[in-house]
Amino acid sequence: AQSVAQPEDQVNVAEGNPLTVKCTYSVSGNPYLFWYVQYPNRGLQFLLKYITGDNLVKGSYGFEAEFNKSQTSFHLKKPSALVSDSALYFCAVRLRMDSSYKLIFGSGTRLLVRP
Amino acid sequence: GAGVSQSPSNKVTEKGKDVELRCDPISGHTALYWYRQRLGQGLEFLIYFQGNSAPDKSGLPSDRFSAERTGESVSTLTIQRTQQEDSAVYLCASSQGTQETQYFGPGTRLLVL
Secondary structure, X not given: OXXXXXXXXXXXXXXXOOEXXXXXXXXXXXXXXXXXXXXXXXXXXXXXXXXXXXXXXXXXXXXXXXXEOXXXXXXXXXXXXXXXXXXXXXXEEEEOOOOOOOOEEOOOEEEEEEO | OOOOEEEOOEEEEOOOOOEEEEEEOOOOOOEEEEEEEOOOOOEEEEEEEEOOOOOEOOOOOXXXXXXXXXXXXXXXXXXXXXXXXXXXXXXXXXXXXXXXXXXXXXXXXXXXX
16 A cells, blocks of 8 residues: 655754655656745645655755655655744655546654754 | 645535535546545545546445546535444545546544434
8 A cells, every 4th residue: 555654743953953854755657856845824835845866855944855766765754953943744646647636645754943 | 736626625514314425636647536534533445437447435434325426527425324433534536547646635524413
């Protein structure tokens, strides 16, 4: 079965420090990979995606993610965290050959950036 | 332009009642998705519409759930005889094509008492 794992329920980091939010996936084919962010009482906002090409993908708000095929991972990173980055982050995968193109989501990781 | 909009933003209903949730996709987006987000969990796929093709209903949890879409515009998700376990945030997303990024609406928070 296709699945996405976000092993950390919460990540705590001090403002100005680098942050990493982990994501691993298990799919039977080549995936498209996504990160979304959810602020309180708001919908999901798209951050970045990996389709093909360069394994390092840059997205909104200074975030980036690295696709690692051998480790089946797509960790989200930012060199210097801001308090305003505190939110719920979701990793998602979509199969290239899935005719419905639906997204399969991880359970989410809450990022808390302290001043 | 305007993003995906959903209404109502909140809905409280009694067990056994029917509810209708509405989604207005981004103009020009041909694909539309419904997802459910239970408290503290990730999103679960419910149903997918693409143009005039038959919808993918594989994620609907029971026959109490149904959805319609008129052309490439508004979609309505209907839950009949609501149960307490239906309480969740229902999110709609649309994309320009099936292989494009999905953009999400703010969701409808449903509470079944």
